[in-house]
Amino acid sequence: MSSGTRNSSIILLAEGILENAKEITRQVQLTGTALPDFSSTAEEAPSTPGFQKLQARLRTQLEDLQLLIDGPRTFYRHFLMRGYEIAAFQIALDFDFFVLIPSEGDIRLEDLASKAGLDQDRTGRVVRLLITHRFFQERKPGFFSHNSFSIALQRDDEMRSMVHYSFDEMLKASAEASVALKAHPLQSDSVHCPFYARFGVPIFEYYAKYPENSGRFAQAMAGWRKMTNNVVELRDNYPWASLKGTVVDIGGGSGHVSIEMAKLFPHLSFAVQDGGDDMLAQGRRLVPSDVRSRISFTKANFFEPQRYKGASAYLIRQCTHNWADHDVVRIFKAVVPGLEGSDEGTPLLINDMILPEPGDDVEREGTRIWERERRQADMVMLMCFGAKQRTVKEFQALLHEADPRYVIRKIHEQGALGLIEVHLDRGQESR
Template sequence: MSDTAENVSILALAEGILSKTKEITAYLQSNNLPASTFSPSSASPPNKADYRELQGSLRTLLEDLQRLVDGPALFYRHFLMRGYEIAAFQIALDFDFFTLIPAEGEISVEELAKKAGLDTDRTGRVVRLLITHRFFQERRKGHFSHNSFSYALQQDDEVRSMVHYSFDEMIKAAAESSVALKATPNESDSVHCPFYARHGVPIFRYYSKHPEHAGRFAKAMAGWRKMENSVTELRDNFNWGSIKGNVVDIGGGSGHVALILARTFPHLNFIVQDESEDMLAQGQRLLTDDVRNRVSFSRASFFEPQPYKGASAYLIRQCTHNWADHDVVTMFRSVVPGLEGSPEGTPLLINDIVLPEPGTVPRYWEREMRQADMVMLVSFGAKQRTKQEFEKLLKEADERYEIRKVHDKGALGLLEVHLRR
């Protein structure tokens, strides 16, 4: 069924939903995977590309059916309530409801309120709203327990950090979007963006000003990688077996990706570079004995000439989308000394979303990428880019840059770039 079918009927959508549901059930059965339930012990759906494609198609059909059944008036009525529902989720995170409610068993509303330091009335009201969205459950009146969705945040500190950081820093900034754009309608960078309008400091300086949030941010980035599983594309779309020696992870933060790659490719060493001492310190704490001798951390800015020469590859992962065009040009230009000082054929790997042309990919996939683009607009005054936009900035940095390969399928794209000798 086409994403652009304007005259599709409710019945046709329902039949499409049934057909796609049968496909998903057959997929799970053929792979000996259980179907998800709301039980806390329920297994999560598989995070594989072929399953995500089925998942995305079903979500699109379900969304279209709900839109047509509700109509515009009811849709907007529910949509406008999202902000108040976000308030409930924020309270649950800030008052630690997800961890205070035990992993097994239940807790009374009075005990939860006492542990959280909040009154019983508002504690119950917040949790009961979330229950209507299938977070938590109340199987016995006045006693709360987890279901599979709330349990996921109880168990995984990194995913919980991702959700909490999004509410605490980013969604608050998003509320200032129109204010920021009206103030500077023709400028967009880290000081001309909603995040700055809300917090009074660029995001790059926010965590040095608020070190109490820096550790959570590092965990949040690890949680984001779990949710999107984008390391898979980086792992599979470049021939890591064809290189040996040292890979420089430019702007690698706390090194979560380098650690995954190091465990997958034991013949390679990784040098994680970042300007943040907090991120590097977090990375040191993540080292385990299996990679301790093959992953190192070094303070370096990707706006200054690359200090490491002789690498087998340079990797810039999810950094370019954080910066305005002129900053990205500086970033690409700064890699040139490293490439010039390395063996011919050493690639620069740019691992980031590669935006498609409008309407050329399924709607659910395009939306996810354009959602990420809005995150960049709000948080950094920056953007996601098309292949053509990347190519323009690379050539502006150095005419010798050439994009040799493009992998634009999956959660993130991968550009394999070489410096012509």
Template sequence: MSSESKDPGITNLAQSILENTKEVARYLQTSGIALPTFSPTAEALPTTPDFQKLQARLRTQLEDLQLLVEGPPRFYRYFLTRGYDLGVFQTALDFGFFTLVPPEGDIALKELASQAGLDPDRTGRMMRLLITQRFFQENRPGFFAHNSFSIALQRDEDMRSMVHMSFDEMLKACAEAGAAIKANPFKTDGVHCPFYARFGVPVYDYFEKYPENSGRFAKAMAGWRKMANATAELTDNYPWANIEGTVVDIGGGSGHVSMEMAQLFPHLKFAVQDCDESVLAEGQQLLSDDIRDRISFTKTNFFEPQRFLGASVYLLRQCTCNWVDHDIVTIFKSVVPGLESSDPNTPLLINDMIIPEPGSEVERLWERERRQVDITMLMLFGAKQRTVAEFKTLLKEADTRYVIRKVHEQGALGLLEVYLDRGDGVNNIAS
């Protein structure tokens, strides 16, 4: 439940926005970072937790002020036309506008249209709508250049892949939400969800059926990590420096998280497991020489008993959100042989978004981001994000010896430290 419930009025909001804007500016100046502009050479903003809190507070107030100033009729007028904006954005990605516009200088409309394989009329109309949304710029008539928002996608293939996948596959599935839920109002899983209604196959079968999109999916997951700064909870809240051996990255996809952690913790080895051979192959191509001998890739199904025995850590990162409860129980059961073969202090780390418990007093945007991702899981997998209590119930159903020792839930993703109680009292501390 959002902690913002009072109506401050527009003048009080405006004054608070001014003060918080000054605080953001002071933070950036103190950090030696130039104030943001729309210039393509603008510096990247920091991703520290302190700055993200400032951002969230200011964004919440800006949103409230905009809603109050617009009023319901004007708000709905713009809200209902966002689908057309998204259609133009997707077309720009499909036809390569973000990469065809040069990183420096500009490109003539006719040349852009020619390279895109599209007629100049529609090219110009779509580009000019994007410009009103603060993507690209037209500093002289008929010539287009990047601004800070468009060039971010030009420069970063991972981020561009995340955005493109969201338009090309995920939003198309969302368009089937009403019909799919009406068809199955009391059942939800990978074949009773909007994605299946749109494409006729579950998500993971889709990428096997269309392997040309599988590589983009792997890059998209890396892009999501960059957007959300989503490894901080994992890297900062567990004593990685104090352990030795191998971290088993269960369902690790292309291994982009293991690669980042291998850079941070050069004394550790990582075993990436996934059932998609094309994604694993994508990961092997991304290995740099300094970590190549410390990361292995194995085709493994995490519904089957864990075959890597004697690990230092078993990691399930952003896997639980993709499956319904009975599947999660099976996944948790499959890890037990690995934990039983390892030191009693070996954890199962569950690194996934944690939904706040009903009635919790939390920031509105913080809660919204989590509930947006929860609905994403509903649309794509018929699955969900979970509260700590829900995780605890599923763990106990899988094996009564599972205990949660620590919970970290305030960052982009949460982190649960889960242990197997061997009866010696070592891990008999449930949260």
């Protein structure tokens, strides 16, 4: 909590919350969208940069007000119950409650339990706990139906996959955090991390070993991009209109980003490269007919020298955060043959979250929330990959280690993801 917030009175916080709530309401009404509520037919509020700033500011104020009203004892009392609440949410996902409850109307408790293959007692207890968190509703005793938050997971397979994989794999791995760090206090990579401690294999080998979960992981990544990390920064912070030819999407998974970019820039083609057969197969199934002729899918290992020469740009999006420093150096080094085989000035575009530098005092709206989201993502990387999110300086050091000719030309740090434009300085070869 910032010093300014600590000194704020409850009344001042409440007044600020009221003013920001009024402005959010005004912005929603200007779009012609109905104000959000908890009904199953409620629309989601629009997401614009201005609206997101208001959200961050309001969330910070609401959180501070809650903390001041609760105090430490009440806060910890509720905080320590979250693990049990998460268990209830996971049961609802594993036993398909979100799918079995119909999108319209309701279902009797005994029917839900029978379809889920679970007894009525525990089925009811789980759903009723979730109702206290505004998931589902019980408008008459023994009959359950959806509300706006639960039906979102029924209607969107990708969002449900994102939530489900987080509970089914990532939180189980996180439970081994202290065990893993105590076993290897000075090492951090894909075999020295909590995920490995929990499952006995690095995360990507896990998905090769359990292909039934690999498809869900691909859907989960698409759901994550829809929720937060869309292509806005990528679209708006590089002059794509100036390019001609093919953009190579290194580690592009199932090609969701390339598909979106191909729709936005019909003059460009995209070559999706990934090491996972399941990811590539998922992409081939998902690619729409209107862009299919401009998107190719190739199996490739981004630790091996880049084979595609003559690209207009090389894009690596949300890959580096999955790997420890020494692995990222190998990835950057492997791109060099592609850049050397392309026209001078061909960029390597690193599209990933950028952490603020320690002690960064840049003033932002909702700074604490903004930074926390990045620190949360950094912890995901630590738990699951033994890797990390990075600052610009850290990226710069790894690029230089990979090849001293790498030069960062432009940096965009704001928004959901950053964008770092890197070039290979051919002039250094003769120096």
